[in-house]
Amino acid sequence: MSDDGHQYNDSNRAFLQAFMARGALNFKEARPILAAIFTVHGKQGAETAEEDVTEADMLSYVAAANNAISFFDLEIRSMPSQVDRTRIWALVNTTSDPMTQLATMHSADEISYLKRLLDAMFETYNTPRQEIMAITDMQAIKLHKNLSESQANNTQDGGMTQNSAGKGLTMADAERTLKSFVEEGWFERSRNGFFTLSPRALMELKQYLVTTYNGPGDEGEEEEERVERIKNCHACRELITVGQRCPTRECAVRIHDVCTQNLFRALRERNCPKCKAEWVGENYVGERAVTTTEAWLKGRRRSKGGARTSGAQQRSTQLADEEGAGEEEEEEE
Template identity: 45%
Template sequence: MESNYNHGNRAFLQAIMGRGSLTLSEGKSIVATILNVQEGTTITEDDVSQATFDSFIAAAAEAVSCFEYEIRSMQHQITKNKIYAFVNSVSDPFTQQATLRSPDELLYIKRLLDTIFETNNSRRKEVMAITSMQALEIQIRKGNSDKGLTQTEAEALLSSLEKENWLERSPKGYYSLAPRALMELRTWLIDNYNDNEDPNANQKIKFCEACREIVTVGQRCIDLDCNTRLHNICEAAFWKSRPSRNCPKCELQWNGENYVGEKAITIEEENLRRKSRGEKRRRQSQSNKVNNANGEEQEQIDNGVRKRRARLELPNTNDASSE
């Protein structure tokens, strides 16, 4: 450890350890506060250079390396924000959580992950997320046990996991792994859900062709048996560097309309709704045609009745002349 490691570096390390993860903006804000205390300045996060921030990250990473911890970073798959996380580089994540969670809570988390990466991650539909309603189903809360978690306990645990940056919840109510979890659980996810070491075999955990990070939100190849995936945030730069928009593995055209993440199901639902609306309009149109036809037929009948009545009501001209 370098001799210039100081109280400011310790304060920064404590901050990232306490939060578990932080964004670049949050990190710079912490550094600004530390420098203001240390140097008596009044700077803001905008005044903290990337080099200064990187020096705090490097010092923190070096300080924890001998304890088998790391400071890892990745871009958020949706917002593109740079995220930094304090992660254990060696031990099983469930071993780490054993001191913080009850056995039933750990079993619930495992069933939650199985649902996200097994049940909701099929060959045809890679949702890789779970709805709040599904996360509270009795099969996930209790499994095959009579005990498990109550709905209230499960809701509290989900809230805690979200607050601790293990899970994130979308505006449509889908839970998925947050960047902290993707960085911390990377090796565990691969070991537990990828059965075949052959990179060309279908795998549950797939990686972005551009940045090589796990993809739980993005795009997939049109070929269901192809493992090529791309983050939406990586797509533009990736295709700009290539001569064509063809999949780099199977060479099929990449149309950008096959999704990974909750969009895989929300788009399908929208298509079904659109199809339903189209069918409804078609039935309405047919109904209108039938009604129009019936209306025209009724009008013809009414006209005929009126004409017959008119003839009956006309005076007999022959009778009138004889009088």
């Protein structure tokens, strides 16, 4: 244990409770909390300023907490943000059992909506051509209904929830739920209106995502290798949903933006570490796979960020722009 010398005491317990209350913290957020805990924990009158709290303090408290809770299948995991590398810690439940399935504020319908959103992010909008791994407002809200496969093509949003069997949410509910996912820190919404999974959600759902989406594909028999829809960064080995990809479409190398600098400095060349193609840095994973396309930019120029044409339409335009190879995988499902 790194908090050598002193025993696990009330300050550790307070830190753990703070963590449970917040779910996820980065160092900046944890600092004032730790400073306050140190202040009340320390000798009378000795105040700990926020600036005196070091990352080593935080690490030692996280380690102590982990040591205490690992027995209960809980863990504080950390992961650097994919964008700016600031580390984020999150309290994660490492096993799912009937015990802990109570621990949600969401209804079953909302959870099934979340599943549809994840499917959309990692299947519908995550194709070999465009690994968006994000979903726009419009696309997300359209998923409000619990559609069976047969109805899947009929995504006209005219009907509310008059359909009988699958139920699902009303569009208003879907919008509200989506907002609450963002407020609770599961999703992040970008300026361009794309929802992505937050680092906290990635940490908590990592296992689920990998087993669900990286398993053998639906028609996996003909594709001999297993489908790897969610890839790891070639440099840091963490999941990647925002970053850059190798210009060669078949090549599986993906690298976070921030990781590229270090990696290519070490390699002394800006080539893909695997297929040696030149790394242009203009092929993206994440929403930029859409927003850097000519079609998107054109749409923006036209409408000044207002109502956009639907994503599907843009993608199909873009398919034509690129050397389009059939749109079968792109359109909704």
